[in-house]
Amino acid sequence: MRNPLALAVFAVCFGACFEAGAAERRFALVAGDSQGGQGTRPLRYAERDAKRIYGILTRLGGVREEDARLLTGADADTFRAALKELAARAAIAKAAGDQTLLIVYYSGHAKDGELRLGDSRLSLEELRLVLKDSPVDVRIGLLDSCQSGAIMRGKGARLAPAIDVARSSGTTPHGLVLIASSSADEESQESDDINGSFFTHYLASGLLGDADSSGDGKVTLAEAYAYAYARTVGGTAGSRAGSQHPVFLYDLGGAGDVVLTELRPSSGGLSFGAADEGVYVVLDASRKAVAEVAKARGDSRRISLSPGRYMVKKRLAGSLLVGDVEVAGFWTEVSDAGLTPRPLSEDPQKGASGPRWSLLGSFGYQRFFDQGARNGLFPPAYLGGVELSSRDDLGHGLAWGLDVAVGGGSSTVQLQGLDPIPERFLELGSGVSLWHDVSLSDAVTASLGARLAFLYLARNFPGHSELPNQSFFTMTPGIEALLSYQWNARFAVTARGRVNYLFYNVDKNQSLGYAELAIGVDYAFPGY
């Protein structure tokens, strides 16, 4: 039951409730697991979801990093151990007089009343009991998994757009809150459009500030749930699986609600003024949604973001408004007037944001497979080069690049009956590549593509003036694979492998192959 009055009352009382008097200590266990073992298909965004929540809780949620645990791909025993360890630490803090709060977040598979962490299992009942019995003032369980509402089976779980926050007096909040992304018989859904699960996406957006309906710069548990509920139901209404309804179990005594995140002025972010209305999607540098803001005209919203460059997208009836913004420790105003109209076909989330240019500097090693070819003709070489690439230019995930490389070294020519002949060689290469990027996680991208290169080699023979310089040139096609780790918004570390074909035709006609391995640093140009 929606209870606006209760929310308002809580907002007023919060400062005098949980924060009053004693020091506060918060703990968080955040887990994401894309694997659910036999009979399940890997989830695409579970681990990304976990990282998002972890980042929000440690940045805005008052959880110190030493009091937070992020588990990705961990098994149930590891989960249990981490939970036990945090509960113990919380108990110590509580014994010392601190107000304590423990948040457990899980994103992954669940089925038949069990969380599935890879091939291991953790029953929802066990988790509920552990939380219930933990010696912590406030325990909050957030589960984003299919049928996760089963954790409240028979315990009074409620399907409602908002938590009823009753005001008590005299004591700080204490008790257990469980929030599940879907009811006991519903699937929790992921979306490629938002690069995450619906529930976590909206929960995160709310925690970043969009759920701050009171406008006091604090997002409470009730506000976050109300926001996530409404947006999840709305966002999944048109899906093939049907609407998804988050549920909650609220057993909190004392003075009402808990503030989950606080939008500190120093944290910086985006500010959406009262003049505009609509749904704004905030994308990071890799074009993944990090937050949404849904606001009515007359409301103002602020969302707190890490420093960096972002893109804001607003969908209109038949077009888009798109704009680049930078967050650098202050509030950046976003208004429709500052955004640029674009056709729907240039939706940045669909990879049609226009080219994203970057420059890769790399250093690598080249080696021909054929031993005879390595004998002086094509000796192993070290190559340094640069590659200018444009991502998402030809379509979502499609990229092309132009590269040049120079390298060389020294070697010896070993010919039967002849003394070894030293040689110095130079190699120049230039190619054009086309590849497809696949995001393996928030930070890791794998790419596979093809490349056609022009190769020029030249060698001379120091100390052998009787031998003329030699050279060779050819076109060499190949395939390449890249693995990139996005270090930050601008820089990525890249490992690249290529396998190429080369047709040699001087001494004899010969098909040769060679491989190149390189590592490099990719710099993404500003402006997108």
Place this chain on the structure above:
Amino acid sequence: MRFRVIDALALLLFAAGCGGTLSNDDIAFIEAVPRKDSLHVNVPARSAQALGGLGQADVFIAAQDIATSVNNGLDGILGMLDLIRGASPATRSAFERSWGPWADKDHPGVEIQVLMARELDAAGNPYRFRYSLNARRAPGGYLPIIDGTFYGAQARNGSGTLNIEFDNSNALGINKPGDPLKPMDIQYDLSGNPRTLDLNLGRNANGGFGLSSFDYGYAIYADGHGLFDYAFPDGKGNLFTVQTRFTAAAAGKAVIDLVRPPFFEDQITECWDNTLSLTFISDPFSVVSQCSGLAAPCLLGSATACPNLP
């Protein structure tokens, strides 16, 4: 013939642009041809300054000039083969290379080509190379100018022969002033100790390169001592044919056959030290200037002063 996708791809790439001179086999062929400076006569110069009482060893000093003439002649011949070092072969096969034809820039209307073939032994090692430099004046056919044979893999430590067909170069009008008129043979063996070089101008009655008609022989050992057989005339119609043995420090011994037509012959023995000062003269007929006025046979100095040479 089976047509494979890889062949089609290779063909496509070849059509798109593929080629050059990157060739290990080219190196193998070129290394079999002696370089211009690889066949040289090197006679040691004096290693100290002093002059003894018997005067200087003019015969050995003359060897320096003769060696220079021999080297210049060899350089001229081998320099023609250097054409292949600045150009990519025109044709290649597993056992053959050809260069040219080029227009001879010094002789309009003349074309030059170089052909080369190699033979491998059962183990795949180079056994013998044959090469020829041919020239023609169109519309005539090619005439061999240089015929070479080489045994081994690299010229600097193998053996071979060079036959220079000066009669053909004369016929084509591409000879240089002073060149011999008849064929000349060169043999060399750089594979052992000593390294030997033989330049035979015996078929040329008038010699060539400023040298007398003679079979010039040279050998040099690893420790620097060697021998040099040569001939030279004097201005009085005498022909001196000389067999020298020398140390690395230039001390030596020469046996000089003096022929004065029609019937006179003398055999003179001279020794000298590192300063090229004569230490011993044996002249049965007292022909040399140091013996002038002395009774024959003329013996000056002591034979024990001659260097001990193998």
